[in-house]
Amino acid sequence: MTMPRGARGLFAPERVAVVGATEREGSIGRAIMENLESFAGDVVPINPKRDEVFGIAAYSDIGAVPDPVDMAVVVVPPHIAVDAVRNLAENGVKNVVVITAGFGETGSEGAAREHELQEIASEYDLNLVGPNSLGVMSTPVDMNGSFGPEDALPGSMSFMSQSGAFITAVLDWANDQDIGFKDIVSLGNKAVLDETDFIEIWNEDGDTDVILGYLEGIENGREFIDTARDVTEDTPIVLVKSGRTDAGAQAASSHTGTIAGSERAYEAGLDQAGVLRAENVEELFDYARILDGQPVPDGDDVAVITNAGGPGVMATDAIGDSDLNMASFTEETVERLGETMPDEANIYNPVDVIGDADNERFKKALDIVLEDENVSSAVVISCPTAVIEYEGLADDIAEVQQKHGNPVVASLMGGERVEVPADTLRDHGIPNYFDPARAVRSLDALATYRDITELDYEPPIEFDVDRDRAEEILRSVENRDTNRLGVEAMELLDAYGIPTPAGDIVDTPTKAREVAEGIDGGVVMKIVSPDILHKSDIGGVKVGVEDEDVEDAFEDLVTRARNYQPDATILGVQVQEMVDLDSGTETILGMNRDPQFGPLMLFGLGGIFVEILEDTTVRVAPVSERESEEMIDEIQSAPLLRGARGRDPVDEDAVVESVQRLSQLVTDFPAILELDINPLVATPDGVQAVDIRLTVDPDQL
Ligand code: ADP
Ligand code: MG
Secondary structure, eight states: OOOOOTTTTHOOOOOEEEEOOOTTOOHHHHHHHHHGGOOOSSEEEOTTTOOOTTTEEBBGGGGGHHHHHOOEOOOOOHHHHHHHHHHHHTTTTEEEEEEOSSSSSGHHHHHHHHHHHHHHHHHHHEEEOOOOOOOEEGGGTTEEOOOOOOOEEEESSSEEESSSHHHHHHHHHHHHTOOOEEEEEEEEEEEEOHHHHHHHHHHHHTTTTTEEESSSOOOOHHHHHHHHHTTTTTEEEEEEEEEOOOOTTOOOOOOHHHHHHHHHHHHHHHTTTOEESSHHHHHHHHHHHHHHSSSSSSSSSSEEEEEEEHHHHHHHHHHSSOOOOOOOOOHHHHHHHHHHOOSSSSSSSSSOOOTTTTTHHHHHHHHHHHHHHHHOEEEEOOOOOOOOOOHHHHHHHHHHHHHHHOEEEEOOOGGGGHHHHHHHHHHTTOOSSHHHHHHHHHHHHHHHHHHHOOOOOOHHHHHHHHHHHHHHHHHHHHHHHHSOOOGGGGGHHHHHTTTOEEEESSSSSHHHHHHHHHHSEEEEEEEOOOOHHHHHGGTTTEEEEEEGGGGHHHHHHHHHHHHHHOOOOEEEEEEOOOSSEEEESEEEEEEEETTTTTTEEEEEOOOOTTTHOOOOEEEEEOOOHHHHHHHHHTTTTHHTTTTTTGGGOOHHHHHHHHHHHHHHHHOOTTEEEEEEEEEEETTEEEEEEEEEEEEEEEGOO
């Protein structure tokens, strides 16, 4: 995918051709023509069988059109659509929206057609939307180049959707809610332009303030992350991601593969991209609206003002559940509230102006709390009473919000009586919700967006490593009948600077003893076989073996392996230095490849119970130092690493460095399909990787 050049022509064309324009009842060609009736530019129908369509002169072919066309909508049947697109391209049309279905979504013949579209697009540098798209819309030029039943209202959010039907549903609802859009695109099969292109296009568009998306998948996760990070500096991106994909998911033979599913990859990837992820459509538009209408708060401290106790508690609870805090007022604020409010009022947060409050009292209270330097935002809650008048209150809230410039959300509760005041608030960019908790969640999203814009994305550190040696070890799978490697590949970690205990793999009891004698104290002995995935499960690991017992232990380990699987390939026995587990914590550090996001790093509590405890976190690699630190912070057992119950804290820097070094390894070698270091023992004196397992695709070396 390349950066779409001049893709603005998709949304702001002067002349739009409709290839397959017709008046035939019930046809898509007719629906598009009807929808384009209000278009500010020219519409050029293309149809060899007609002289005109809806009174507009039609052309038999794009080549016959005298003036240049900057965008074309293609609705002809699939078997001629590819030729139609080529014809457009040859005649200099750069922006093409392919509505026609019957491509990649229908099987191999369709997939071949889609591939042809891609080739034409790349040859002629086309901005191609679809195929299988509902179309595009752009309100500043009154363009509805879709076959949906409704036009969009003007606005400053731009919306992309992988489902065309969903756009029609959203429009119907949004029109009802007075929610407007700048551009809308139905992505269809994303043969050429995908979500990454549109966030780039809208980032450059001064009229798009918020980018919204409904996605079922992301084409190229890493590219999306890198682009989105850049875009979210100025333009928030809010996405609903639905559909759990297992496309391409390999049968996992690692812990990491089992634990890190694609849903977790999305979670991590979208988070790393700086995208606000909405759980559902309601949240999508809640977040969009507040991001569109309100400034970001300069802190997390919220003031709540209410005329009713219950809803005030709901807001307080919701703040407790969020990343926001209840603001604690300065003495001055408390004093001023005390002077202005009746004795029965609560002048501490949440401020209860009580049931007999009129508009004036509400307004004063809001004005006083927003004056407070300890308050960054406010939630105004009101239940209908005989003395409160919602329409005036809406004006007051808007006025005070504008005076102070802090974000405010409202929860004027009620039914019909709220309609007009809610409109007033909306005109001032202030969202109103029946549910105070929903108001708080929107504020929370706004604060999260502020955090996103404040993040610095530093590049991953490049460590000095022995790449050739690593490649050599990975290549050792080439002369094997399996693509799995175990502890015999320990040196891979040494090559990338991840510490491993001293040791060796030997094939006789005598050599085992020799190695053990060269190591201080007892040793650990492990069976080494590509056929045995979990060594301790079959009694294939012996810990604390004294020198004089080493030979017997060797025989014993081999016998156990043979009993377990008579034809197992046994490469030998590993004799390894003991790591002090008492002062350390067993962690897991691993990677598996996600079909969309690529290498996904996993870190968590390790050892033999890893899949039972499931205390892990994931990030898309390559990871920066900060992202690696976050991984340690995020696991529930972080306090264990930091010296809970009188233990010495482990060397956290060494853990963070190992995460980054492994990230570099798996980024350097796409041939590593999955990898587990389990355990990576973290101690106060550093880390030791005592076990490794990986799967290699030799074709990618
Ligand atoms: P597997 O995961 O295949 O069973 P490991 O090599 O991870 O084999 O060993 C299993 C467990 O044995 C580890 O989780 C750890 O508790 C312990 N162990 C392994 N190697 C060492 C070592 N060098 N020092 C101390 N304990 C070890
Ligand atoms: Mg292990």
